[in-house]
Amino acid sequence: xxxxxxxxxxxxxxxxxxxxxxxxxxxxxxxxxxxxxxxxxxxxxxxxxxxxxxxxxxxxxxxxxxxxxxxxxxxxxxxxxxxxxxxxxxxxxxxxxxxxxxxxxxxxxxxxxxxxxxxxxxxxxxxxxxxxxxxxxxxxxxxxxxxxxxxxxxxxxxxxxxxxxxxxxxxxxxxxxxxxxxxxxxxxxxxxxxxxxxxxxxxxxxxxxxxxxxxxxxxxxxxxxxxxxxxxxxxxxxxxxxxxxxxxxxxxxxxxxxxxx
Amino acid sequence: xxxxxxxxxxxxxxxxxxxxxxxxxxxxxxxxxxxxxxxxxxxxxxxxxxxxxxxxxxxxxxxxxxxxxxxxxxxxxxxxxxxxxxxxxxxxxxxxxxxxxxxxxxxxxxxxxxxxxxxxxxxxxxxxxxxxxxxxxxxxxxxxxxxxxxxxxxxxxxxxxxxxxxxxxxxxxxxxxxxxxxxxxxxxxxxxxxxxxxxxxxxxxxxxxxxxxxxxxxxxxxxxxxxxxxxxxxxxxxxxxxxxxxxxxxxxxxxxxxxxxxxxxxxxxxxxxxxxxxxxxxxxxxxxxxxxxxxxxxxxxxxxxxxxxxxxxxxxxxxxxxxxxxxxxxxxxxxxxxxxxxxxxxxxxxxxxxxxxxxxxxxxxxxxxxxxx
Numbered sequence: 043x044x045x046x047x048x049x050x051x052x053x054x055x056x057x058x059x060x061x062x063x064x065x066x067x068x069x070x071x072x073x074x075x076x077x078x079x080x081x082x083x084x085x086x087x088x089x090x091x092x093x094x095x096x097x098x099x100x101x102x103x104x105x106x107x108x109x110x111x112x113x114x115x116x117x118x119x120x121x122x123x124x125x126x127x128x129x130x131x132x133x134x135x136x137x138x139x140x141x142x143x144x145x146x147x148x149x150x151x152x153x154x155x156x157x158x159x160x161x162x163x164x165x166x167x168x169x170x171x172x173x174x175x176x177x178x179x180x181x182x183x184x185x186x187x188x189x190x191x192x193x194x195x196x197x198x199x200x201x202x203x204x205x206x207x208x209x210x211x212x213x214x215x216x217x218x219x220x221x222x223x224x225x226x227x228x229x230x231x232x233x234x235x236x237x238x239x240x241x242x243x244x245x246x247x248x249x250x251x252x253x254x255x256x257x258x259x260x261x262x263x264x265x266x267x268x269x270x271x272x273x274x275x276x277x278x279x280x281x282x283x284x285x286x287x288x289x290x291x292x293x294x295x296x297x298x299x300x301x302x303x
Numbered sequence: 304x305x306x307x308x309x310x311x312x313x314x315x316x317x318x319x320x321x322x323x324x325x326x327x328x329x330x331x332x333x334x335x336x337x338x339x340x341x342x343x344x345x346x347x348x349x350x351x352x353x354x355x356x357x358x359x360x361x362x363x364x365x366x367x368x369x370x371x372x373x374x375x376x377x378x379x380x381x382x383x384x385x386x387x388x389x390x391x392x393x394x395x396x397x398x399x400x401x402x403x404x405x406x407x408x409x410x411x412x413x414x415x416x417x418x419x420x421x422x423x424x425x426x427x428x429x430x431x432x433x434x435x436x437x438x439x440x441x442x443x444x445x446x447x448x449x450x451x452x453x454x455x456x457x458x459x460x461x462x463x464x465x466x467x468x469x470x471x472x473x474x475x476x477x478x479x480x481x482x483x484x485x486x487x488x489x490x491x492x493x494x495x496x497x498x499x500x501x502x503x504x505x506x507x508x509x510x511x512x513x514x515x516x517x518x519x520x521x522x523x524x525x526x527x528x529x530x531x532x533x534x535x536x537x538x539x540x541x542x543x544x545x546x547x548x549x550x551x552x553x554x555x556x557x558x559x560x561x562x563x564x565x566x567x568x569x570x571x572x573x574x575x576x577x578x579x580x581x582x583x584x585x586x587x588x589x590x591x592x593x594x595x596x597x598x599x600x601x602x603x604x605x606x607x608x609x610x611x612x613x614x615x616x617x618x619x620x621x622x623x624x625x626x627x628x629x630x631x632x633x634x635x636x637x638x639x640x641x642x643x644x645x646x647x648x649x650x651x652x653x654x655x656x657x658x659x660x661x662x663x664x665x666x667x668x669x670x671x672x673x674x675x676x
Contacts, residue, residue, distance in 0.1 A: 137553075150542035
């Protein structure tokens with residue numbers, strides 16, 4: 043890892059919803075420039091965990107250290123201001139609007155002409171084209187509608203936008219789950235590029251192969267608990283799969299399926 | 304994997320689009336073509352009927368200006384993803400308030416107008432608040448206000464004055480500064496000069512001999528132009544305009560990006576109410592009276608003008624210029640049929656047909672933009 047202190051460190055996080063224990067003491071640290079994969083089956087607590095990290099939920103107990111300081115996020119805006127950005131499964135992208143309008147949605151650059159504050163379209167268009175080119179997407183023009191982009195390209199726009207607006211920690215919530223093979227690889231390439239810029243990436247997925255393709259470290263969640271964090275090269279796809287499913291049941295299943303899962 | 308996107312120079316999968324298709328995805332296109340066709344038709348069929356002399360032009364421009372005023376409000380609201388069906392009732396209600404305040408209660412007209420605007424904006428805000436709070440479709444919420452406001456527009460004058468039309472506003476408005484902003488005329492000197500030079504018609508005899516028949520530009524038209532310019536500027540050139548598109552395109556996505564969607568929507572409901580009240584005030588000042596049935600069906604006409612202008616009913620896409628052209632088409636056809644001597648009920652047939660065509664065209668355009676099939 044490129045740095046000795048984690049950019050964000052979640053220590054022994056517990057989250058209870060009434061009588062349901064969604065997280066039962068999870069500890070994860072993410073370093074700048076690493077891609078930390080968070081794996082888990084449905085209902086394992088992945089969503090609750092990243093929502094805690096991004097300020098949507100407050101932990102019932104446990105502490106969050108951001109750049110070494112304890113953090114208490116009142117709401118997601120605090121977390122975004124601190125540099126924790128989430129790219130949701132359901133993207134914050136509007137198909138009918140142009141890429142450039144989408145890119146700056148909620149953060150529109152403003153140019154003042156006398157008392158009038160105008161949306162600086164020239165600046166927005168230029169930056170959008172630049173950032174997209176960096177990510178390897180060749181737009182027809184900044185006014186191209188997002189609706190004409192593929193799912194993978196939309197993910198890339200969303201990621202580029204988060205990074206452009208100063209994300210230090212980028213949480214990607216299952217970015218590849220609805221994508222085809224080629225689009226998935228585009229998104230994985232994007233993740234790799236972002237990581238090299240020194241951003242700490244938290245990559246949530248339940249696809250072991252996608253995780254292994256770009257991950258530096260892997261944390262598996264199961265029933266609200268961490269089953270440990272492994273470094274790249276220390277763990278195989280089969281082991282990860284086992285951990286996610288809780289080991290035993292899948293082993294018997296796998297036998298009957300001939301190792302195809 | 305790493306070479307998946309290295310060939311950046313050109314992507315063979317992006318088809319080059321023809322200029323025609325590029326032009327098609329401009330929302331105003333339908334409005335521009337429609338306007339051209341309408342003027343062309345009436346120049347042929349009603350060119351010698353007086354439709355294009357000064358009185359004729361004033362006639363259809365005033366009707367069009369009325370449509371434009373409410374269409375601008377409806378347009379921005381529709382782009383923000385909502386409808387307001389209470390526009391027509393608001394016109395009747397606001398006009399009635401002005402008449403009651405100024406004639407029955409004897410307030411100065413400027414005070415009556417300002418109070419009416421405050422009440423109307425509050426009702427607009429209430430509409431918006433209910434919609435964003437409950438998450439109910441604005442169609443239903445504003446339908447309720449269609450009946451509530453119309454009911455009051457009938458009940459109030461009947462209870463207070465025992466009639467449904469309150470006159471005498473013209474006398475009360477005599478010399479009032481704010482009344483002139485809605486009911487006055489500007490550029491009277493220019494029109495006199497045009498008349499003196501024989502370029503526009505002047506009265507041949509009577510007390511006004513030598514004065515031009517059209518003696519100035521009515522404030523109604525000035526308001527319409529002003530609202531179009533301001534509306535277009537806000538929508539396309541400001542940060543708030545981006546929020547309007549975003550709120551209508553996908554409210555959830557906009558919220559995730561930090562757009563204050565609720566505020567945008569409530570403000571747009573207020574703006575629609577503002578436009579309806581401008582309409583009402585101009586009308587009351589022009590007629591010198593307020594009637595319970597004023598503004599009937601105007602909400603639908605506003606929506607039709609907006610749709611002809613290329614806006615999508617589902618929100619997130621549209622243009623103020625387009626809506627204004629839609630309103631112009633409306634006004635020109637409504638008055639043009641009269642000039643051309645065509646039975647005026649055919650206007651409704653025309654409306655229905657053009658609405659259907661516009662919606663079908665818009666759906667096709669939407670597919671073009673988003674690439675859906």
